[in-house]
Amino acid sequence: MANWKNLDTLASFKELSNAKKVDLPQVMSGDGGAQRVKNYTVPMAANMSYNYAAKAVDDDILKKLCDLAAEAELSDKFAELYNGEVINTGEKRLVLHQLTRGQLGNDVMADGVNKREFYKNEQKRIADFADRVHSGQIANAKGEKFTTVVQIGIGGSDLGPRAMYLALEGWARKNGKFLMEAKFISNVDPDDATAVLEQIDVEHSLFILVSKSGTTLETLTNQSFVMDALRKKGLDPARHMIAVTSETSPLAKSDDYLEAFFMDDFIGGRYSSTSGVGGAVLSLAFGPQVFADFLDGAAAADRTATEKDPMKNPAMLDALIGFYERNILGYPATAVLPYSQALSRFPAHLQQLDMESNGKSVNRFGEPIDYVTGPIIFGEPGTNGQHSFYQLLHQGTDIIPLQFVGFKNSQFDNDVIIEDSTSQKKLCANVAAQIVAFACGKDDENPNKKFNGGRPSSIIIGQELTPASLGALLSHFENKVMFQGFIWNVNSFDQEGVQLGKVLAKRVLAHDTDGALAEYAKIFEI
């Protein structure tokens, strides 16, 4: 069994605090900078690489980070996780999302079944169902094919699957895999469901209700919304709706659905894109093979994450450098900046993944801790961000570490040459330029035009955003967040912080309030 210790009890943490800091503008300049770009890179799954040349680390700090990885027993803890230990201590649950896409260690038995087989079987059931929808075997009451799929879910049942769908939509169109359009309804705001219902052809739409517990207020409310809309058009909701839920939920055996697919309590919402939560919508939209390729990419990245040497393990190295920036250099945030329009909602997914996992103030035993944990995560695609908040990133008073993502090729492979270069080359040139601009800065006699530099960044570079590389990217960040949770000794798999608001909202709706809450309820005329 691994030793779970607070970060500030580790000798290697004190060593790191005392290590000489790196002068980033200096080390990234000249030939030394070129050498760093060549050397400070580690291969990732799906033919990608993680380049950390522009991070404020050097061989000494990297060595000490490796020492910390060893002292914190990061690899052992990961092994315990994928071998089925109770890693989610707060909720006393296993953490098995990696099993939805492969098996890294022992068979994991729970609920009386082999969980890997269980997840594989659900994937197969979804694949069969999707094939029958695509062939028209499953159709609407008139026997017409479904053309649109609408996911009803919130949080992890929305952000991840939506980001993945948007990431692959262009690729699928280009490669003849665009089988059904997908839409998403998440917010309890009635305008969300209404706007989606206005845009779609309800008669040819299949709805996926996603709720692990089967009790998520927003999702059940939106289900009623949709059922009403179907009935108003003379349609039978039960012919237009499937469920993704747990076997123990009230939805599991309901007649309200054409079919139900299952996940379980060992798949956290924010880690559920590779389960049926992402599987149903992606298999329907793009076909089961695309979803299978996506899982293969994620599984390959998981295998890379089992590498014990952090210098060969991009997720672990990314985690270590991020921890160093947060706890030693004291930076409060990280910006995620994909140079790919298809990844427009990937930062919103990572925002949940990271902030909900590691935004904690107690350790995994429920004891208060004395160091900072998860940073703020935000971001938008480049080059758009360059014309927006990059001003602050370059010249603001705070330093914000950056995480770039870029691909050599576009998805559609449809391009124009303007001023001797394609748009794709311009896109890549921009991200390369930004890395160096942030790291090295530029002197100027006019302080308003001066760039101090010293703003660290890393970049993940891939050939093209495909199902496999997207899966690897998703898994990379899941594993990064997991390793950081290990470093901070927090439970990255519960979310007690969402409970209080729910309780108070129920009290407002039950008119059971006093004090400030009663006054706010009055203002809103509740």
Place this chain on the structure above:
Amino acid sequence: MANWKNLDTLASFKELSNAKKVDLPQVMSGDGGAQRVKNYTVPMAANMSYNYAAKAVDDDILKKLCDLAAEAELSDKFAELYNGEVINTGEKRLVLHQLTRGQLGNDVMADGVNKREFYKNEQKRIADFADRVHSGQIANAKGEKFTTVVQIGIGGSDLGPRAMYLALEGWARKNGKFLMEAKFISNVDPDDATAVLEQIDVEHSLFILVSKSGTTLETLTNQSFVMDALRKKGLDPARHMIAVTSETSPLAKSDDYLEAFFMDDFIGGRYSSTSGVGGAVLSLAFGPQVFADFLDGAAAADRTATEKDPMKNPAMLDALIGFYERNILGYPATAVLPYSQALSRFPAHLQQLDMESNGKSVNRFGEPIDYVTGPIIFGEPGTNGQHSFYQLLHQGTDIIPLQFVGFKNSQFDNDVIIEDSTSQKKLCANVAAQIVAFACGKDDENPNKKFNGGRPSSIIIGQELTPASLGALLSHFENKVMFQGFIWNVNSFDQEGVQLGKVLAKRVLAHDTDGALAEYAKIFEI
């Protein structure tokens, strides 16, 4: 003339630093909390209000903030701005976006014309053009009506107009004002333009090229992209394209456009939604009267911002409290959390508005400053965020001030009753609950379920998100950011931080690189 002084030279700043801090959980509890909710509110334009009961201020701190507003001469500086002084010192320009929607002070003459008349005239020209498109007088080569409008622009030519369009789309559909669908192309990523072109009926689409200078690389590249697509379909691009630019730009008199509409150097990109940059797309999508109502809402909020007493001036008060949180309490970020799905991209607009305006390390005279300026701005709509990053907001190790927005009524007025309440009531109950949960927290013997509270928030409350209230909301934040710029003594209207990346990207494309930049260019095969 106002005195432009650095924040740390103000006596009132030192007074504030020494003021007793507020214990938020304590003051927001019980009857005192109820009183705060009733008292700590100030009316806004368009029948909205700004409630700051859950901010960590009390009468003593508010008094000192008012002293600072007076010492920093915030009202006088605003008056100088709208009366046409050179407030954008770096670029030696006037700052006139308020004139696009009203006139607060003297006539402003520049470029030999009365600028208010100039902006009004452009608005009228756009209105006439939109009317002729809607009537079919301006049509495609076959004489068929245009059904879709596509804005090609980046940064302020994209984020603000896109956020405004999404904010009003549902309202317009409900109220019979949805005349044309709008799409947006921004990123130089070729997949962005390709994806939009795949989705639209190009033959019935009208494109708006938006670039003040007429030289924005991304925008001109995307224009070529679109022109190619039009020609491939046998269409004449000049019959499908209009320009919004400055009179001195190369686009102004080009035969490539059906028509050109003008703004000028006194309208910063991020402040341009009320100029032709937002005006063309919004007038085409929803009709000129909707755009006029939006401007009226913005103008009303501008008038409120001229109020000298901060306690009656919501934009100034919001600015002062935000400054207090940033410079006295030391919080690095602010989350913007609209409880309205229609405002899904409003946080991205505010992110640009705020971070590009005040992410500066020199004062308006170009001298380095010794205090922090603009915070990180990020956000997503509620209730979605509650199932995502709110975990960190509630229980993370850092405190992040929050800015809620909520409306009593939905836009579509289409709702369902589940468990005795409508979705809209659930939405409102949730935001009310969150304010109190963040402020007061909740004790628990299990530290994992404990909420420390003390997490400050404000809320802007409106009746419904309409053109007028949206305009007022936009203007509120523009003026807030402006007042904060005055407090920090920075120039909120230039953006030198975007230049270095542009220069280096050009060097990459010209193969004029060495060191680290050359290596990155190699990796991307440029």
